[in-house]
Structures are given as structure tokens and as C-alpha cells.
Amino acid sequence: MLHGYAASLLEGTGLTLAVAAASLAIACVLGLATAAARLSGSRLARALGAAYTTVVRGVPDLVLMLLVFYGGQMAVNALAAQLGYEGFLDIDPFVAGIATIGFIFGAYLAETFRGAILAIPAGQREAGLAFGMGRLQVLLRITLPQMVRLALPGFTNNWLVLVKSTALVSIIGLNDMMQRAGQAAGATREPFTFYLAAAAIYLAITTVSLLALRALEKRYSLGVRLAR
Amino acid sequence: MNRPIALALCLLALALPAAAADWKRIRIGVEGAYPPFSELAPDGTLHGFDIDIARALCTELKAECQLVQSPFDGMIPGLQAKKFDAIVASMSITEERRKAVDFTVRYYNSPSRFVAKKGANLVVTPAGLKGKKIGVQRATIHDRYVTDLYKGSPVVRYTKQDEVFLDLAAGRIDATLVDSVAASFGFLKVPAGKDFEFTGPAFEEPKYFGWGSGIAVRKVDADLRAKLDGAIAAIRANGTYKRIQDKYFDFDIYGKAPAP
Amino acid sequence: MNLEAIGESLPSFVEGLQVTAILLAAALVLGLAAALPLAFARTSTRAWLSKPVWLFTYVIRGTPMLVQLFLLYYGLAQFEAVRESVAWPWLSSAWFCAIAAFAINTCAYTTEILAGALEATPAGEIEAARALGMGRATVMRRILLPSALRRAIPAYSNEAIMMLQGTSLASIVTLLDLTGAAREMNSRTYLPFEAFLTAAAFYLALTFALVSLFHLAERRWLAHLAPRR
Numbered sequence: 001m002l003h004g005y006a007a008s009l010l011e012g013t014g015l016t017l018a019v020a021a022a023s024l025a026i027a028c029v030l031g032l033a034t035a036a037a038r039l040s041g042s043r044l045a046r047a048l049g050a051a052y053t054t055v056v057r058g059v060p061d062l063v064l065m066l067l068v069f070y071g072g073q074m075a076v077n078a079l080a081a082q083l084g085y086e087g088f089l090d091i092d093p094f095v096a097g098i099a100t101i102g103f104i105f106g107a108y109l110a111e112t113f114r115g116a117i118l119a120i121p122a123g124q125r126e127a128g129l130a131f132g133m134g135r136l137q138v139l140l141r142i143t144l145p146q147m148v149r150l151a152l153p154g155f156t157n158n159w160l161v162l163v164k165s166t167a168l169v170s171i172i173g174l175n176d177m178m179q180r181a182g183q184a185a186g187a188t189r190e191p192f193t194f195y196l197a198a199a200a201i202y203l204a205i206t207t208v209s210l211l212a213l214r215a216l217e218k219r220y221s222l223g224v225r226l227a228r
Numbered sequence: 229m230n231r232p233i234a235l236a237l238c239l240l241a242l243a244l245p246a247a248a249a250d251w252k253r254i255r256i257g258v259e260g261a262y263p264p265f266s267e268l269a270p271d272g273t274l275h276g277f278d279i280d281i282a283r284a285l286c287t288e289l290k291a292e293c294q295l296v297q298s299p300f301d302g303m304i305p306g307l308q309a310k311k312f313d314a315i316v317a318s319m320s321i322t323e324e325r326r327k328a329v330d331f332t333v334r335y336y337n338s339p340s341r342f343v344a345k346k347g348a349n350l351v352v353t354p355a356g357l358k359g360k361k362i363g364v365q366r367a368t369i370h371d372r373y374v375t376d377l378y379k380g381s382p383v384v385r386y387t388k389q390d391e392v393f394l395d396l397a398a399g400r401i402d403a404t405l406v407d408s409v410a411a412s413f414g415f416l417k418v419p420a421g422k423d424f425e426f427t428g429p430a431f432e433e434p435k436y437f438g439w440g441s442g443i444a445v446r447k448v449d450a451d452l453r454a455k456l457d458g459a460i461a462a463i464r465a466n467g468t469y470k471r472i473q474d475k476y477f478d479f480d481i482y483g484k485a486p487a488p
Numbered sequence: 489m490n491l492e493a494i495g496e497s498l499p500s501f502v503e504g505l506q507v508t509a510i511l512l513a514a515a516l517v518l519g520l521a522a523a524l525p526l527a528f529a530r531t532s533t534r535a536w537l538s539k540p541v542w543l544f545t546y547v548i549r550g551t552p553m554l555v556q557l558f559l560l561y562y563g564l565a566q567f568e569a570v571r572e573s574v575a576w577p578w579l580s581s582a583w584f585c586a587i588a589a590f591a592i593n594t595c596a597y598t599t600e601i602l603a604g605a606l607e608a609t610p611a612g613e614i615e616a617a618r619a620l621g622m623g624r625a626t627v628m629r630r631i632l633l634p635s636a637l638r639r640a641i642p643a644y645s646n647e648a649i650m651m652l653q654g655t656s657l658a659s660i661v662t663l664l665d666l667t668g669a670a671r672e673m674n675s676r677t678y679l680p681f682e683a684f685l686t687a688a689a690f691y692l693a694l695t696f697a698l699v700s701l702f703h704l705a706e707r708r709w710l711a712h713l714a715p716r717r
Binding site for chain 2: 003004005007008011069070073074077092171172173175180182183184185186187189191
């Protein structure tokens, strides 16, 4: 049915998931940092955070990806040359892909995290400080655990959109599932079959993710009274 | 420049060891979507005339080959951005491209022709094709030629040649200008292309169609170009070229040198 | 920054801007029009109405728009039956396929947004309407729909902006929108920064325009929720 391309598609799926996971890691780091910046007292930090989210919302993923892939390499080379580094540092499609997607979703996650942190009653933090906990302790033991629960719905949404946007990495030549589906389609002249297979695989990934994250939500909401 | 930030940026990119001066390791940009020159098998490995030639040249130069896949319209920007050191992707040697990169001597030469539906009786002139949709692969010599000379025809550009063939078979475009060998193997000889044929003459005008297909390198890498020139001559002389050629074609694809 | 090259390519960017704007407008209008009845079906208590709509939104929201676009454009053209059918003049056009794919996609998301807004209608409003003797259809037309549309404006504005960015996929099926113009410029001049930064600038401008439009909409229709001046 898949003319022998099934193995290739599955291999591509592995790469797609790797791109998604790596991008998520970068996005979480950027998101937390940006949320902190936008909640901070410094006007500069808030302005930078706002500018970041504006750019990401205002420019298509595809354009950013092409910019990072084609332009980023030149920038890195120029930078390396200035620092006196001979040779080259390669921005291959994988790196360009995760850098771009991580950059984009860092902005969206920042909004999710920021909303979640703002939803924690201020009294919680105050109480922690009143008990003599240091600011870092309050962050790690009071704020973050509660933030996780509040951020999960938004996070689920962001993750699902992230997984789907990894399809664009095929445009810059990464040999992921979409690219392999396209090659199989071109070689066998059966685009419908292979793009349908790709759709099915994505649907499977999103379904599994939804189920897993819903289970996580339930676990984190133990003991919390929901307004039903 | 702030050192920590710069360092972080460098760490962000996957660093490969520098290969420069001695060319013991050559990264070669290939397409993987242009049968019979370059295509991907179901298991994900690269096959084709271009691929075999590239590997043979590396063997001749006693260097390690690393094949890097790239879409065709990103090849010259990719070369200049140092994603790879040479392009072996059936890239024709043209004056326009020579402004950006340097080429080795050619490693094959084949003409370009129009492909259209059998019985369409298209007159292959700018006037005859007026209003007919012509599909081409973006950034190729065919793209340039049709854009410049067939101004009365809507030009539809695709990222890959097999996307052009898909739409030609579906009737979305009326004709395509393409390398005759790629058309023959990639389309006319497969079931999807059975209702199609070559129309019009073979195009070889060097101004647009260049002087055969060569290997592109950055202008600063004159030493690599010289090495590759030598390697091409060597594999022509020692029979490796003929062996590879016979694997794919029953005719001489090296061809004659086009008029300068 | 090679401003001269940008200047030379500017006409193609302006044309691309027109293409992007048309694609966005068509997709949003068609998507919203289709989403109105679907949202009502989605919130219906009858399973034979709500389940199919749920399945539709689930599948469309669970797969990338790129795949949906490829299925419509390349996938359908594979079948002889499709090519011989009456729909072929439509399906063979890249414009039609792109608008259809975008419209279907935004319809699914908009249906969910509107369904959520409908379900959030305060029960008292519906009770009052029924008490006044309004029939089912009248309640839907005069109470539920206006109320839900208002509630949906913030979420819908997000969706509209995401669809604007989504139109960039049209360049992948040969349409010359803003992204297509940038890719052409890049492949001709080998200047990726100039090409893609110009496109990004145009998209940012379009986004600001869209955001301002929605701000105006919110000021007009959600005035009752605005902070006191």
C-alpha cells in the first residue's frame, strides 16, 4: 500500500518528533525567561519582551524559518570570522528548524506562563516571603508548582500547534516525515496516499499528546476544587 | 561583541570540524529530487548519476565525501553561506551564475527541450505559446529562459522538478522546459508520462543554457576548483566516468563542448 | 543591506501583498460564514449533529495546514476521476485550492471558538428570551448569535492573525504571495536577508493593520466590558 516507503516514513516521524522535542526545550527556556522579563520591574526588560512577542506574532513561521536558514548561516559565519574562528559553523536544517520553532513558540509559551503566574493569588508569594523563604525558594517551591497546573491547558495548546508547525521544516530540506512523504509522492506519483499517511501520523501524535497532557492535568489538579 | 552571547551563538549551531585548507573532507550539496541524476530511494539513501560522479571524484581526490541535501533554489545561497563546499546538482555553467560562483569544467552536457501533451501541437515560439502556462523549476536556466523570452506566457515556478511533472500530468500547466534527460527518465518513460512528448527543438544557446553542467565552488576556493578539474579529467581518463555513464545511459552524456 | 536590490524587487512585493490580502480576506469570510451554522450544530444536544462537526474540527485542528493544502492541491489531482469531473476547472487552480484549504482550516478553528462562545452565553439571557415568547430560531438570531459573536472577538482576532501568517503557505503551491515574492528575490539575487526581512516587514505592517481593525471592533462591540474612563 505504501510501496515500501513505510519504513522511511516512520524514520521521518522519529526526526519530526526530535525536532518537536528539541524546539520545545528551547521554547520553554525562552518562554520562562521572557515571562520573567515581562513581569519584571525593569521597563527595558518589559519592552524587549513585548517586542519579541510582537515580532513572532507578526511574521509567518515560514518566513522566519527561511530567514534563519538562509540568512542565519551568513550571520553566524560573519560572527565567527569576526571572532577569529577559521572554518565554519554549520547551521543545518535541523538546527535552523529547532532554532526557529523554539524562537517562535518561546513567545507563545511566554504568554502562557505569564498568564499562569499572574493567576496565582498574590497571597501565596507573600506568605512564603513572610515565612522567611528566600525569593528563589518561593519561586521553586511555591510559584512554579502552581504555575504548572495553571499553565497546562495553554501549554497543551502550544504543544499541539508546535507539532504541526514542524511540518514546515520540510520546506528547508530537512529529511523529516513531510519531506519523505513528498519524495515518495513524487517518485510513485501517488501524492494522495502519502499525504494522507502523513496526516494520519500527525493526527496520531496529536491524539496521544492530548490524552497524555489531559492525564497530567488531572494529576496536577488533585485536591483542587473546580467550578463545575 | 559581547563574548558570552557570541559564545552561546556558536554553541547553538552544530559545529563541524573545519575542513578548509587540505580538502580531506568535502561537503557536497546535492538535490535528491532529479532522477536519474539525483534521487532518494525508499530507504532514504541517495542514488543517481550526480551522486556517483561526486563519490567517484572524492575517491579520486582521496577525500571523505559528505553529501548534504538542499533544495535547488537554495544551492548557491547555501554554497556562499558555507553549508557545503561544492555543488554537484546538474547545475549548468552560465555567465549569470559565474557572477556569484566559479565552476569546474563540465562533467556532462545535455540539451533542454519543451515537454507537452501528445497532439497538443504547440508551436514553440514566444508567439505560439502566448497564453499557455509554462511550468519550470525555480532558479534553473529554464526558469531564466522562459521568464526572459516567453513574456506572453504565465510562468509557474515550482521548488522541485517532479512537482512540475505532477502538475503537467494533471493538466494544470500546458508545457514545461526541462533538461531532456531528466524529462526522459523522470517523466516520459514512466506510466504517468505516457501521454506526453518532447515538442520543439533542443535548446543549447550558451547565453541561457550555459556550457554544460559543472561543479560550483566559492570564488575563493580556487584550489578546490583546480583539484576537482583534475579529478574530472582523471576519471574520464581511467574509465570510471564511462562505467558510471553506462550504468544510467546508453548514450554519451559528456557530449561535445558547446560553442563558447 | 542592499537597498537597491530591495527597491528593484519592490513591485513584486506589492503584488505579493495584494495576493496575500485577497487570500486572507477570502479565507476568513468563507470560513466564518461556514462556521456559523457549524457552531450551532457543534453545541446541539443532538449527537447526530454535534458528533460529525466535532470529528471535522478534531481532524482539521489535529493535522498541519500544509498537509491539508498538499492533499487538496497535489493529492486530488492524482485521480483520473477527479480530473475528468466537473469540479476540475476549480480544483486545477492553485488559487482555488489555496483558498479552499485556508477556508476549511479557519472554519474548523472558528467553529470551536464560536461554539465555546455560544456555550458561555449566560443562562439568564436565554431564559428571558423564551419568557418573552421568542421561538427557537428567533432566540438564535437575535440573542445567541450577536452575544456569542461579541464574546468571540478576542479569540477570533487571534485566529485571524494566525491565518494571516498561514497564508504564507500559498507560496509552496506556486502562488506569488509575499513569501513567494521573497523566495523569488532570494533565488535571483542570492540576498536572503534583504528578501525575507522585506517580506517580514510587510507582514508586520499587515498584522498591525489587522490588530487595529480588531481593536476598533472591540471598542465598538465590547464597549460594555471596557474599563471605566
